[in-house]
Amino acid sequence: MTESHPVLTMTGIDKSFPGVRALQDVDLRLFPGEVHALMGENGAGKSTLIKVLTGVYGIDGGTITLRGAPVSFTGPMQASAAGVSTVYQEVNLCANLSVAENIFIGREPRRFGAVRWRDIRRRSRELLARLDLDIDVNAPLGSCSLAVQQMVAIARAIDVQASVLVLDEPTSSLDAGEVAQLFRIMRQLRDSGIAILFVTHFLDQVYAVSDRITVLRNGRLVGEYPTTELPQLSLVEKMIGKELDVLERLDEQTGRDAAAARRDTVFVEAREVGRKGSVAPFTLTIHAGEVVGLAGLLGSGRTEVARLLFGADRADHGAVSVDGEPIALRHPVTAIDHGIGFCSENRRAEGLVPELTVRENIILAMQAARGWFRPIPRRRQEELAERYVKALSIRPADPNIPVANLSGGNQQKVLLARWLITEPRLLILDEPTRGIDIGAKTEIQKLVVQLSDGGMAVLFISAELDEVLRLSHRIAVMRDREMVTQLTNDDSVDADRIMQTIAGGARPDEGARTDERAEV
């Protein structure tokens, strides 16, 4: 396979942003019929390399050749016309358009210049069926969950007659089933001779699907390796640039000792809280120092549960009490006042203020809680920002640049820092590790453990079941917008059991179900 000529070569690529050398003398080769993983820590320059390739950014130096001919795209339009089809990190679709239109816009089937809506709808349904997705293609994309949006973006990309398919973290919001589905299709495409460039932070995914790996570090090329010749540990070492025993340490931490959590003090109690059209009424108790995991498929309503508990959405049913006192949750402010923090899964739309600096983004929640006429002194701001930039190794380590200039993973860390400095008593983390590199992910996991040991309660939402299992004392399982069960994370609970509950194929019998509820 590798004997053939590369379909795409990038050599000596240089790219700077004001204040940052994002890429420095980077090479990349893509061969037809291979899945090529692009690996690197947050901010290593992966997304930038991809955007440089498709002409979103111009390059400062270097050459790109596609099928032997030098190219220099002025924008994604040209790139896709030349057969480079891309799914960018962070879903980049139009929320106001329908699902079907998002798939076909720009290359709508037409007759006499008129767009053929019927064809678009039919073909979209077919395409989504290939991804095992059964949704209303007329629905506006904005009403779909992030995961569905991600799948739609993928559907759009794989429909193009492309010779190069670029997928920048396509799996970050997908669950295991969808990932498998995506991989099946990626293999199909690979076998038909397409070159696929694949970015992910999940190491096992890399080994499951890729043929070759290119590693970037700090905007420089570390090397290109066949997947089979690069063991997982050395891959990580190459990514982070020093030897580390992260992986072993990760494995140690399976399962939390449920008894260790202080289960005597109930912090938040939600009784039959629900909201029509979003989540069926659920009852959930969270104790101080306890980590409660929320498991479920995408769209199962985990985010909704979190939003209701935080007052981001208003419940139309049930009551929430904190420390035994009922509270009226009409606005996030109430929740924050009672010591609840919420890290949204959608950092771009609901998390960061792109124009403000890293520092300002970090202190935002704390400042809001103090009220605007009691400003946090500048010195204290700097101090806090610097501490957390260091603690979470946010890069670049300059708290005074606009947060928009940070890479995706580093933005996530900023968001986390915002809530950590408010020292909440309950921290709701919705997909805090999405799009975060392996090193940082471990850091965050360790942090969760540390926080809960220190008495902070955590509601932890993650698409990665492993992670949920590893960190939670208790796991609530969601299915079809209903909290179907709550399990204490003891030895009897494992991924299989949760998967079964989630899938609903093996519905827990009624007896067991009431038992579990009663146990709460």
Added chain:
Amino acid sequence: MSERTSSETATVDPRAGGLGRFQAVTAHRLFWPVVVLVALVVANTIYRPGFLSIQVRQGHLYGSLIDIIRLSAPLILVALGMTLVISTGGIDLSVGSVCAISGAIACLYISKQPDQNGMAGVLTALALAFGASLVLGAWNGVLVAVIGIQPIIATLILMVAGRGVAQLITEGQIITINSGPYKAIGVGHLLTLPLAIFIALAGVLLVAAVTRRTALGMIIEAVGGNARASRLAGIRSARVTLLVYVISAACAAIAGFMMTANVSSADGNSAGLWVELDAILAVVIGGTSLVGGRFSLGGTILGALLIQTLTTTVYAMNIAPQTALLFKAIVVIIVCLIQAPAFRARLRRRRRRPGTPPAAVVADAPKEQVPA
């Protein structure tokens, strides 16, 4: 990972060497508006050499420059409020009408006084008018923040109806008053300088203190930058939005006092007519983005001075006011163009690498900021 090729390789071209400082100055956001302002003054001086001269008449400083600063005082005030509104991502078209209403109320009240020079009467009039304006601001704020009407439309309502209200108050007449204390707001003097300048200055300092000495400024910028995120961070954005519209109306009210005091009469139909456009222009020339987010008070003041200088120039050069719009269009476009990063990036490319096809440059310019 500490070794990082970061901020050392800043924007400044290393080849520039000693020119670095100069470039840093020209790169400043407000460099070009200042240049245009100076150019206007120079043009005026060439046209009429006496333009810069300042004499002392009746114990006051007297001259075109003084006039410009005095006349720009109301615009500065209106633009101040507008800056805050715009930085939350809104816009306030009703400021002109609020000027008219506040002026009308004050003048009407004073005209009904037996002794128009009485300080108590004047103060009551000001308080009444100011209070009414706060109500109007709150009305705008409620429409935008609570009911959720798009700002341009919400304030359009008051823009249309407010003129009617102002005329209703004056019954379509021009109310002329003869009140020394009130007149002083527009044409009085303090320490040989027009009082209006001090009022505007006080307004600027107050707004600056309220926004920059407290966290209000940052919170406004956060709401303008990302309203949803701000809400989730615990900011009561509705309150902030409401507040900025109230501040805007308050500023407009004081500007209305100045405008009416300047001619000692209230004209519901024409007081503050189209001042909203000038104010918006001032804000934008000052570098605050219309989509919300970061704001710059200093820039706004500069913008207001620039616009007033332009107006005065037009009168001074005897250009017909309507045709003068051509002139204004050109100056505005020039200022905005040379300030635009994309335009500068283009020029820079041109200079550095003549012959590069411009298309490649477009993609390089920082677009609406691509996170990740």
Added chain:
Amino acid sequence: MTTISLRAVPGWARLPRRHLPVLTTLVLLLILYGVGVSQYRAFSNIQVVFNVFIDNGFLLVVAVGMTFVILTGGIDLSVGSVVAMTAMVSASLLQHGLPAALVLVIALLIGPLLGFGMGCVIQFFEIQPFIVTLAGMFFARGMCTFISKSSISITDGFWTAMSQKRIGDPRGNFVSISVLIAFAVVLVAAYVLAYTRLGRNVYAVGGNGQSALLMGLPVARTRIAVYTISGLCSAIGGILLSFYTLSGAPLIAVGMELDVIAAVVIGGTVLTGGSGYIFGTVLGVLVLGVIQTLITFDGTLNSWWTRIVIGGLLFAFILLQRLIGIRYK
């Protein structure tokens, strides 16, 4: 392998939600009309409706152009001035004895050209549309007075014919040719938005310009196109206005941009872009027209009350629209 099946809302239930703003406007418009009919004798006359179209034909055309711009999330403040400039240029050229056909061509070129220029500045130099078109507005208005300080009458035969031709039924009800032209513009625009790539790209750019760019859509071309279209519509509107008044006056159509924006917004188009329909814009223009007709029929309001009532009705309308919209959300 799990199949994701999200509980879908049935198709019929989903439909009204997207069309809700437009439907609300329609209902409110009918109510407004009903009020007129019940209050004033002559209001029920069909010619009243025709007059609303005759009197607002140019506004409708300009609003159609504005709809394109607002759908991309932009705004075009220059429309009123461009309308005036087009009328002025036509009047002035006709006065100089140029043939009508040539004048039409020239007049119809100026608007799109200015629009194209503004579009380029907005796209390539990334200056906010509000400012660029505000400068365009000043420019065009300045040109008007530059051409002539006072109004110029049009005596040309073609213009007079277009102005005075009545197309109607034997009972004396009629519409003007301008109305037909306006309808044609509306139909073409509705087709373009719904069934052409350009139209769909307009929605995409308005939904999320950055995404549209990354999806490989011709964002620059689209953005420039909408300002050009708006310029063209303003030019057509200017021609219609010159038919309407048979003259060009430097201060005509002052503040028209605000009426147009109000009409588009009342029609349910969102100012941030990405959502709205031409049909809504038609309704929006009708709402403004009917409000004004109501006020003239009343005939007792003095100047300031007229303004207050227009403002009040605008408020009531937007509030109702908003409340109904919220209720259904």
Added chain:
Amino acid sequence: ACGNSDTGGKSDGDKKIVLGFSQVGAESGWRTANTTSIKDAAAAAGIELKFDDAQQKQENQIKAIRSYIQQKVDVIAFSPVVESGWDTVLKEAKDANIPVILTDRAVDSQDKSLYKTFLGSDFIKEGKAAGDWVVQNTKDATGQVNIVQLEGTTGSAPANDRTKGFAEAIAANPKLKIIASQSGDFKREGGKQVMEQFLKANPKIDVLFAQNDDMGLGALEAIQAAGKVPGKDIKIVTVDAVHDGMQALADGKFNFIAECNPLLGPQLMDLVKKVHNGEEVPQRIETIETTFTQDKAKEALPGRKY
């Protein structure tokens, strides 16, 4: 074609006459006085008035006239915002057999049959009257007499005609020279700002001609601020004679005002009745106007209605 009996309004003679009146707007005190006069006169004459305010937009006026035709009023009267562009709608009125009366400002229609009559002031005459006063009162001047002029809204009929009339009158004395002329838009604010510039650019100004009182009043402030005495150092001549202007004249700050009478109401109602009854009326009727010196102003002031 308009014979639908049930909607018609002009069948019996004893029914109230319905007059549709479209006003320019409410842009000045003069205009408001004009409106009030018309409303009061209509009420007094037992005429039903349908009033519409066009807010200075010709489009609105055309719409209003169409609506009057639709409502089948008996007579239409209006003060046109601009001179041109009325033929189409006036034709419609003519076809509907509704007589039209123009007030205050004229239209430039070639077809004089489109309207019955014009009632208003002669702006040229007003400009002339002002000019004549200046000529009279500068007879003894030795050197050149420097005049500055504050024009009205650019392109408007009053501004054009007053400029013309004034220029004609002062041509009588070659020593009179207009050294600066700029539009102050008929507003006080405008008058003040322009005058400030005039004062800075021209060290010696003898006479100011402001084309309405409001601009004159604005200029007054500028003159005082420059340390000069209005009425003495700079003679001020204006047009209109609204109350504030008359006051200034009586106080000796103005020197002369040529009246422009807004109180057209009674005259208009007379005309409406005549036109409605089919009587012949002259094509052009001028309002009764006078001029005021400082002494005359003092006498007239207590009895002025506006």
